Amino acid sequence: MNKKSLTPDEKFLLKLYQTTLAKGDLFEEIDSRFIAKAISLKETALKNIVKHLAQANFIKKGADTIVRLTPHGCKFVEEYLI
Numbered sequence: 001m002n003k004k005s006l007t008p009d010e011k012f013l014l015k016l017y018q019t020t021l022a023k024g025d026l027f028e029e030i031d032s033r034f035i036a037k038a039i040s041l042k043e044t045a046l047k048n049i050v051k052h053l054a055q056a057n058f059i060k061k062g063a064d065t066i067v068r069l070t071p072h073g074c075k076f077v078e079e080y081l082i
Contacts, residue, residue, distance in 0.1 A: 006081070008039070008041060008045060008049060009049050009052065009053060010081055011039045011041075012035055012036070012039060012041065012046075012049050012050075012053065013053065013058060013059075013069075013073060013076065013077050013081065014077060014081045014082075015035050015038050015039050016030060016035050016059070016067065016069060016073075017069060017073075017074065017077040017078075017081075017082075019034075019035065019038075020068075020069060026069055026074050027068055027069055027070075027071075027074075028068060029062050029066045029067070029068045030066070030067060030068065031065050031066060031067075032046060032050055032065045032066070032067045033046070033065050035067075050067060053067075053073070054067075057070055057072045057073070058070060058072060058073030058076060059073055
């Protein structure tokens with residue numbers, strides 16, 4: 001899939017997956033602001049994306065801005081975005 005065709009939600013999921021994979025644990029908690037900065041996402045858009053991805057069960061929200069992938073989100077990234 002061409003990287004330009006990804007939605008901001010998909011870019012967020014893919015970057016979250018890549019970051020956690022690099023750290024060695026796909027289900028590690030990460031600050032969502034770090035991911036947003038890496039993909040040039042504004043704060044308002046970040047809040048909406050995190051809310052919608054959590055509703056779709058792709059991520060779990062933790063304290064404040066902490067998020068982590070769910071098995072469902074991990075499977076989505078592996079099957080459709082990589």
